[in-house]
Amino acid sequence: MTSSQTTHFSDNPRHHANTTGAVYVRWGHKECPTSSLLVYSGIAAGAFRGETGNGANQLCLPSDPVYSEPVAGVGASRSFLYAIEYQIDNFPTLSDRLWHDVPCAVCKAPTRFAQLMIPGKNLCPSNEWTLEYRGYLMAERAHSVHQRSMYICVDQEMQTIDRTHGSATGALHALLDLVEGRCVSSGGGLPCGPYVDGYELTCAVCTQ
Structure with missing residues (x-):
């Protein structure tokens, strides 16, 4: 790197005005909530x-x-990264996102120091926490030819990357699917009652 190059993502002073804050990723969205500052936007x-x-x-x-x-x-000896597509079946309110690539934004909540992703609930634990965004829990689907991935919270207002619609069949993509809870009354699954078998799980990202 030469002396004329910079390591900053942006020279916008709004991006660097605060030296403290909780950092999190807003999956499925290109911008940060009004309570946070944008560090950078990108591609999942x-x-x-x-x-x-x-x-x-x-x-x-x-x-x-x-x-x-x-x-x-x-x-020949490498690890590979690919864009992630939504693979959302049988969920009418989000069906138009099917096969679109997923955007993301890295955000910083100034004056706050902790961030928490809550799976299975789209609310924060108490008023002491700030809700950054709520959404749906997502991961690679359970299938014999799919590999394990992390569970992430994808914004319920799922945005897409322009001009990326197209079936992933035969294409090199990673995928995101909704996560369902499986409950078993005899034990071994999630507890039935609070959890409903086959319901899609929500999530929340909170800062404090």
């Missing part, structure tokens, strides 16, 4: 659904990558 990425190996977590990649002495061509 993960491992291809049909490959073993690679990483298990999803990443929010910036839209303006910087490389350092790259070697051209696809390497």
Whole structure:
């Protein structure tokens, strides 16, 4: 890196006005809530659904990558990242997001120091917490040719990346599916009663 280059994502002073704050990813959205500052917006990425190996977590990649002495061509001994697509079936309110790529935003909540993702509930624990966003719990689907991934909270106002619609069949993509709870009254599953078998689980991202 030369002396003329900078390591900052942006020279906008609004992005750097606070030296403290809780940092979190807003999955499925290009912007941060009004309670937070935008660090950068980008593209949700993960491992291809049909490959073993690679990483298990999803990443929010910036839209303006910087490389350092790259070697051209696809390497024989590498881990690979692909864009993530929504794969939402049989859920009418979100069906128009099917096969679109997923945006993301890295946000900082100034003056707050902790962040918490609550699975199974779209509310914060108490008024002492600030709700950054609520959404649906999502991960790779349970299938013999899919690999494990992290569970992430995707904003209920799911946005898409423009001009990315197209079936992932035969394409190299990672996928996100809604997560359902499975309850078993005899034990071994989630407790029936508070949890309903087959209901899609919500989530919330909170800061304090």
